[in-house]
Amino acid sequence: MKTTDTATPGVETPGPSGGSGPVVTKTAAPTSRKESKSEGAVLNVFSHGVLIIWAIMVVMPLLWAVMTSFKTDRAIFTSPWSLPDGLHFENWSRAWSQAHMSDYFMNTIVVVGGSLVGTLLLGSMAAYVLARFDFPGNRFIYFLFIGGMSFPIILALVPLFYVMQNLALLNTPHGLILVYIAYSLPFTVFFLTAFFRTLPSSVAEAAFVDGASHTRTFFQVMLPMARPGLISVGIFNFLGQWNQYLLPTVLNTEQDQKVLSQGLVQLATSQGYKGDWSGLFAGLVMAMLPVLAAYIIFQRQVVAGLTAGAVK
């Protein structure tokens, strides 16, 4: 593969020899200052070459999807790589209204909004108690919660389907919200327990001595102090719940209740929509844009939120 220097703005082309060209391997010799310097230069060229290739491989499919969403169906099939002959915005409006993308968006916002609030509230309540109070069974409940992180969800899904059916929660937004919350609790409790342990206990004790109840201390003192942790775990859960595919596929099969990821997959396979590939691409890009925009704006917090659990 060739590396092109134009594809990635913001990256300076390395060295005098440019990004391409054969990589000369250093001959083994006692290292003097000079030699180690040239090793650095060669490595620098090589590093940039490899890094740029991967960057192109990441960006290319996404740009290709955006480009394709503006094409006519004919052009998509006859020349996938050529630029669109015009900006066919009608693909987008068709996807938004006729292909129910607007409904899927609404459903997703309702479900994710509800479960995000629920996850943060219930997760922080449980984590607070587990982190700061000593009582029999504390460890047991803690491990019960975090054990859920390593089990394959699909195993529980078969009986869960029938639990939901018996409770008349199947294909309802509130049912899906409750399940999202339940499956988000393991990581949330794990993360927030560690976080609450790091907060100074003197503040909470002072509030308690001043006559605040435990509940009041939690909501008015501890929760505001835990904001950075809540933001991290909130971003983690937001992305996880927004992108959730397995749970809604099994528990949420009613057409007008579908969430975004499900709706898109259905568009791709359904008979009624067959043939409208440009509309489907418009839908795909539409679904990608909010997350990508959020990622670019909150880049730091997203990365911190997603990697927070793994670094500890």
Added chain:
Amino acid sequence: MQHGKYRFIVGFLAAPLALYALFVIWPFIQSIYYSLTDWSGLSPEFGFVGFDNYSRMLDDEIFWKSLQHSLTLAVVLPLVTVGLALFFAFMLNVGGRRRRGAAIAGVRGSAFYKIVYFFPQVLSIAIVALLFQFAYNPNSGAINSALKLVGLGSIQPDWLGDPDLALICVMAVLVWSTVGFFVVLFSAGMASIPRDFYEAALLDGASRFTTFFKITLPLLWDTVQSGWIYMGILALGAESFAVVQIMTVGPNGGGPDYSTVVLPLYVYQKAFRDGQAAYATTIGVALLLVTLAFAAVVMKLGRRERLEF
């Protein structure tokens, strides 16, 4: 001691615990019980059949195929993903031209690379799978068209339609979407390694590759190991389900000649397509055992003395 402490504890734990028990713990326990019955999932009646489902599973060719594929994913995906990510992260943090005074330096624009690489991680796996399904389309997909454009028109693989290639195509997508996460993760780990370690090693004449294996990797080992387990669980669980289910639909699902069927997909098909809920939970129990065994093996193999710095 403190007044009302227990009432508070119970009050705060009740709701989360109840929800968690009802929707997570209870179904898990139930599924182990159901695996010993002949429950269809469609009617409420069922009988206890002992280990019949398990012996049936051992004779089930498709079960063995999906087990084999899942194990392949669990071994190959972490190997490739973690390997690539370590390579990129090392480049980003140590591969740069040395600037005055600094023993090691990241390449220019390393922050930019990290932002770009992380992109796919925030996308829904369903969207990623759909996108690549189009790219892999043998007739008009982006990849084969690109091959034509660069003059390799004679090579037009069937990609997802080729039983020998389908699983590799699926794995490539999972690698594509997860490498960036690990690059960022490992970069954070590498940034916390004290610079003077590198300075001392380079002063002694060590090459960068030596420093990678003697300094970076050992000090990063804990992160690498948890990344390894994380990736394996991902490969055995929900992510592989989504990718395989969306990308390789085929007449039976799971690719041509069951060439991409994985354990979670097979559980799903048995339970919700074939109405064999009990048998599905049996396969699910097998998946659970594989997952636990995988984690145990990685922990065992990865055990080293902890390095403190």
